[in-house]
Amino acid sequence: MRFLALLVMLFATRAAAADLALVGATLFPNPEAEPVRDAVVWVKDGRIAAIGARDQVTLPEGVEVIDYTGKFITAGFWNSHVHIFTPDLLHARDTPVEQLDASLEAIFTRWGFTTVFDVASDVDNTLALRDRIERGEVSGPRILTVGQPFWVKTPIYVVDYLHAHGIEIPPVTTPEEATARVASLAGRGVNGIKLFTGSVQGRGAVANMDVELVRAATAEAHRRKLPVFSHPQNTEGLEAAVEGGVDVLAHTAPQSPAWTPEFVARLNEARVALIPTLTLFRVEGERGELPPEILQRWIEHALSQVRAFHEGGGDLLFGTDVGYIDQFDTAEEFELLARAGLDFRAMLTSLTTAPAGRFGDAVHTGRIEPGSAADLVVLDDDPREDVTALARVRATVRGGKFIYRAR
Ligand SMILES: [Zn+2]
Incomplete structure (x- = not known):
């Protein structure tokens, strides 16, 4: 001994x-x-x-x-919207240290991220990676995670990927199931909950989450002091998120109409933060082969939502959706945020004190x-x-x- x-x-x-x-x-x-x-x-x-x-x-x-x-x-940067979901991070338990070090550097640490919030992944794998980092074996950022996301139907764009990698994330369809899933994830040590209040299906259809389900998940999460993120998609999903009491919109929602000062005031009243993820819309638009002028209009629309939210005094959190998109370089996001009216100090706030104020503690203050x-x-x-x-x-x-x- x-x-x-x-x-x-x-x-x-x-x-x-x-x-x-x-x-x-x-x-x-x-x-x-x-x-x-x-x-x-x-x-x-x-x-x-x-x-x-x-x-x-x-x-x-x-x-x-x-x-x-x-x-x-x-201060160290926070990326409040990432996914531990790139193929080279998917087998964290067995992957050699040098390989994980190299991936974590390419995706996170060389861009200044000391804390990342993983907002949907394979919970077992993400917890295994976090363990190896916290033991000092692998060099990487502090990882906060929601583990598995909640959806009423799997979003069409991840079906093949999940299948190819043998990852199962079953849907949640009733308030009772939602409460139980929150309790189970909380027991495993997650730091938040992610709800696809809207989930893209084929031919532009969206499977939205019932507001009662959102309320049940949110109530159980808040009882356990866990913040709730929403992926809204369209107006209905946005409404379910806000009415259901979520804390963070994980994206702007260019499929919803322009954000009026009244709508922004309502978000502020409900203390809802926004993660712009502006680069994502350019990447997705090109992936979907949108004609350039339509893509431009779509990006302008997303920018106008961020601008309205920022001008209305909203709480912006920096996030890129990296791990879903494979563009690691953050320069484009900063350029787009500047076009939406943010100056250096507003960007630094979204990278440090704003996320730390929501997800940090007495030591991690931003x-x-x-x-x-x-x-x-x-x-x-x-x-x-x-x-x-x-x-x-x-x-x-x-x-x-x-x-x-x-x-
Ligand atoms: Zn995402």
């Missing part, structure tokens, strides 16, 4: 993140604060120990100092402040001058450890 205890201690020491200081960069501690030039970010035991201008922070001896003069540092998790992104260029700089990441630090460094 004593030997084991010693081993555990040795392992714990080796696994602990070294103290380090990132110096010389321009620091954005949070979206509202004035940036700090020539800053020091001192990281101790995976948390922020101190921040300030170089002449305000005295570093103790033995701290590893990394020079980031000319770079820009923000802010760089003493006591918070040392989740950081180092950018090559100034995101105030060009928002696509948010996609040019030099390094990603999670809990005081580098999970990505540009080579």
Whole structure:
């Protein structure tokens, strides 16, 4: 027993993140604060120990100092709409470490994501991947997950994929089933619930969820302090989501009419957040071979919904639907958000404090402040001058450890 205890201690020491200081960069501690030039970010035991201008922070001896003069540092990014669903992540229990490291870097960490919310996947596999990351075996972001999604009928665009990979996600058709499924998933450690309040079927048909089913799932989820995401699809699914009490719309809904100030006020009243996923509509439109002018109109319509929501003071969460789409680069999403009227600070809010405010905790605050998790992104260029700089990441630090460094 004593030997084991010693081993555990040795392992714990080796696994602990070294103290380090990132110096010389321009620091954005949070979206509202004035940036700090020539800053020091001192990281101790995976948390922020101190921040300030170089002449305000005295570093103790033995701290590893990394020079980031000319770079820009923000809090770690959250991607609030991802899927642990790419083929190379589907067998997380048995896939070699190097392969998982490479995939997680390509999809998440090289884009600055220190936390991702998986909003539908194979729950067994996602929990296995999360386990390997949390054990320190694999290098990746913190994964929050809804596990299996709820739908009354499987969306047509995932039927073949699920079948090909032997994944079964049975439909949920009654309020009683919904309550039971929420309880069962909660027992497995999920962090939220995802409802396809609308599910695309053949020839433009949509299988919408009955509002009573939405209410039952939402009530049980909220009783367990789990947020509820909705994939709305059209007006009816959007109504079922809002009436049913969901917390987050996982997409804009270009199949629903323009969002009026009254509708946006109603969303705000119900504290419903929105994940724009604007790149998705371009990708889907091209996949469906929409004529360019129709595609353009469709994207403009999605942009107008985000613009209306943003102007109405709505709570926007950054998310890309990566894992469903295989475009990992986030630059296009930032460009589209700029076209919808978001400036750098609004984007940083959607990447950090807004999701942390909903899904975070006392440590994961989306802010760089003493006591918070040392989740950081180092950018090559100034995101105030060009928002696509948010996609040019030099390094990603999670809990005081580098999970990505540009080579
Ligand atoms: Zn999705």
